[in-house]
Amino acid sequence: MTSILEVNNLTKTYDQFSLDRLSFSLQKGCITGFIGVNGAGKTTTIKSILGLINPEAGSIRFDGMEMNRQEKQIKNRIGFVLDEGYFYGMLTVKEMKNVIAPAYSSWDEQTFSNWIGRFGLNPNQKIASLSTGMRMKFAVALALSHHADLLIMDEPTSGLDPMMRSELMAILLDFMKEEGKSVFFSTHITSDLDKVADMLILIDGGKILLNEEKDTLLDNxxxxxxxxxxxxxxxxxxxxxxxxxxxxxxxxxxxxxxxxxxxxxxxxxxxxxxxxxxxxxxxxxxxx
Amino acid sequence: MLINLVIKDFMLMKKYLLFLVLFALAAPIVIASQTKDDSLLFLMPFYLIMITEIATYLQVSKFESISRGAAFICATPYTRRTFIEAKYLFVFVTFVGILFAQIVASFLLPSLKTGLNLNAVGAAFLMVSLLFGVLIPCQIKFGFDVVRWIFFGLAFLIPFSLGPILRWYQSLGIHFSFSLPVSQTGQILLMYVFAVVITFVSMYASIKIYEKKDL
Incomplete structure (x- = not known):
């Protein structure tokens, strides 16, 4: 199996927390669960991958490309869902889409419309008035409408009811049906991963403690x-x-x-x- | 791609946009109809451009500071660089918009044409470049709240301190007079060139500061 994303010696130091030379890779065609308690370093790692945090050291490679050198090309192939939505609440669903869509060279308007229809989202509704679940669905719709090869999700299920969490898992499995797709999914609600994850990475205190196939880990x-x-x-x-x-x-x-x-x-x-x-x-x- | 982020900034303040357009159109007519002072008419574009630019930029910055949309945008292929470039383009587009509104207003009130010449517009352009050339990097470095207080401070201080400072300066009896070895047209052109240079230097500094920020 080849890797889609490689993180090498990622280091970021805060006053009371640090990512300590974090290294791991994500395999193509796999759903990788990124687990750890709150404050373990999951969000910091994901933000570093997405270029929202500047690590002091380390490198990130995506499908053979260096993030520092080919950021646009790489981000064009990554879909992401961040934990708190990170939207402009005063914009409507359609307005926010109109801002984001032109950034992606392979944006697919029909796919986006299908997701919006499936999720029952009103394009003219203000994002601030969407519930947590609907905001997450909107983020998923944006992430899946440009034929991304890697979907990165940071705590997408926190704050969702069991029904919606189950729906999200079904969406991930649907996404994985297409060849070469991968998912990196951070959560502290590990039951979400029981059904869908292929690989598991456990992080605690900014260090990787485990990085194994889920079934091997459970068998051992x-x-x-x-x-x-x-x-x-x-x-x-x-x-x-x-x-x-x-x-x-x-x-x-x-x-x-x-x-x-x-x-x-x-x-x-x-x-x-x-x-x-x-x-x-x-x-x-x-x-x- | 850049223009989409500029449109985004205008969409953030869509509730106030109509008011600003009406202000840019009506304010020169109202002020001009109440004064016969040509020097005031000459300063009109400068005054209105500064007021409207500051109000517009602070409004958008306020919305940016209360949401985390900037982080979302920077995680897409737009990248941080494009995000910053769009901020400068937004200021420029606003400048052109206000100028256009004043040209429209000058058709309704021809005396307004006094202030609409290359010299006055160039001076306004240079001042906007200077102001935002300092403001934007400061805002990125220190945050919206710090910059807002600087503006409030200036807004309060200038009316009270400008008169005494000018009187004190005049009492010193110092006269600076120098002439540049270029024609009047060349001097006007230089203003535009300086404004563009300041803008690009400031934009470069802002990009460098923003690159190091954790979003």
């Missing part, structure tokens, strides 16, 4: 339940997280086989993405 980890008497000095270090109660224990491990041998009667379950994220982000504190 397990949620284990059992009798507290089975927890001893040999088994305890095999857990990423461990919660003990008078009735038993529950924990998450990435050493399934070793634990299966140590406690063959324990219950092994497939974890959720959230289990894994929380284990790596706050695992040390929970386990000890």
């Amino acid at each position: 980890h397990a949620r284990i339940k059992g009798d507290s008497r089975w927890i001893n000095e040999r088994t305890r270090p095999l857990f990423l997280t461990l919660r003990e109660t008078p009735y038993g224990f529950e924990g998450l491990t990435h050493q399934k086989e070793a634990l299966r041998q140590e406690m063959p009667d324990a219950v092994f379950e497939r974890p959720t993405i959230e289990d894994i994220m929380l284990a790596y982000v706050g695992g040390a504190e929970i386990a000890h």
Whole structure:
């Protein structure tokens, strides 16, 4: 598989937070989930990719092109949805579209009209009067109307009801039907990614903690339940997280086989993405 | 591409646009009909252009500051550079618009033609270039609020301080007089050239400042 976007040694320092030489790549034809708790560095990373933040060091390459040198060509092939809309609230849907559309050489008016119709958006409605969900839909319509190859979305599902979140996931899957398309999707609501993500990148404190295929990640980890008497000095270090109660224990491990041998009667379950994220982000504190 | 961002700026202030157009058309007629002073008529384009330019620019800047649309635009292929270039073009288009309104007004009141010559327009153009040549980079560097207070400060200070300063200057009895080794036409042309040079230098500075900003 070839990569569509490569981020190398991205560094950005703020007073109380920094992106620390972040490196990762996004594969063509994949939905990559970018997960992490609030303040982990997801938005800073995405804004850096979109050129809204100036990193102190690092490079961004898109399909072999250097962002610093071919910004216009690259941005022409990227669609984006930002967390708070970032629109001019006093403009109408149609006026905002009229501002944005000429920026893209491959803008497709018919596609935009189709999305607007599908989402039930009124072109003459002021953006300020749109609900959070409708504003997100408008952002999606703009992002998908110029035949982008990479769709970058920053927390698009936060503030949306389950119905709308599900609709958005369906849109992403539709988008991926076309060959060569990719999605980079940041969220702290990991359940959104359970159905759609192919790859997962976990960021915390400005550092990448995990970067793996979702299925491999879920296969390599397990949620284990059992009798507290089975927890001893040999088994305890095999857990990423461990919660003990008078009735038993529950924990998450990435050493399934070793634990299966140590406690063959324990219950092994497939974890959720959230289990894994929380284990790596706050695992040390929970386990000890 | 650039013109779309200029249109965007006019759309942001569409509620006030009609008022500004009417002001640019009616103000010279109203002022001229109440004065017989030719020097005032000569200053009319300069005065109206400055007032309307400042009001228009501050209004658009206010809308920019309360929304995050600039970041959205800069994330598209427009890029930061185009966004800044469009701000300067917006000021220029507004300048031309006000001038056009005054030409229209001068057909209704021919005495207004006194102020509509290359010299007066050139002086106004140079002043607009100087003012916005400083204002726009400052606004990008320090934000809208700082620039707004500078304007309010100037608006309050100038009427009170200009008279005393001029009287003090006259009391010194100093006379500067020098002549440039170019013809009158050449001097007028120089004003336009300076205005264009100032604009481009300022635009370059603004682009450099904006490149370093986190949006």
